[in-house]
Amino acid sequence: MWLQPNPVFGTDLGAGWKGVIHWCQEHSDYLYEYLEGMTPKVNFLIVQMDADVARCEKEIYCYNLSTDCRGRGIEDPLNCSIAKNKLCPQQLPPNAVCSGEPDDRVKYLQGVLNTYLCRNDKVKCVLTIPCDATDSWILAAFEDDIANIEKIDSPWDTIIARKKDYHGIRIPGKNKAKRPYSLLIEKVCDRWDVVKEKCPQALRFEKDIKQAIESFDID
DSSP: OOOSSOTTTOOTTOSSHHHHHHHHHHHGGGHHHHHHTOSSOOOOEEEEOOTTHHHHOGGGGGGGOSSOOTTTTTSOGGGOHHHHTTOOOOOOSSSSSOOSSHHHHHHHHHHHHHTTSSOSTTOOEEEEOOSSOTHHHHHHHHOSSOOOGGGOSOHIIIIITSSSEETTEEOOSSSOOHHHHHHHHHHHHHTHHHHHHHOHHHHHHHHHHHHHHHHTTOO
């Protein structure tokens, strides 16, 4: 079941990472009650955010500012006029907030999400933060000769969508169209064991899912 992104739930922040954070903010105080009241039953909540957010989006660091800003406590980090006018004083990593390494980006984003989630022990919550993005899992499934995949920035733009064809699958431009992406994901599923070997965050996701199922006695 999709909770966000989903136009039914409505947000002027879109269906990307800002929409996810916004959804978490709006439901943080009554998340357990909200999930309990849903039909069909929600066994546990999975929240996914690509780690490239911590690589290229200044606003995500407003939750732990490392520099002075005249908008502190006034501006909404998700809809900041200072950032929109390209006057944001915040730095991208490496800085005092995050070293810029994949693991550090993941830890930082986990901290931001956990600010709003999992406050109640009853909430069955799993966070997954692919590094640099879920496209890294595609790369791991298709490419046998590329090492340190989680350290590759923007794998979709730099490798997968660089040409009109990727391993026999037509890629119509830089945007991730539903059909080619679904075909790419099929191989990720088929070679999941390989993906886990190459991408530590994929392995962590599987372990967390299995632990959630065992801990909460989910059928």
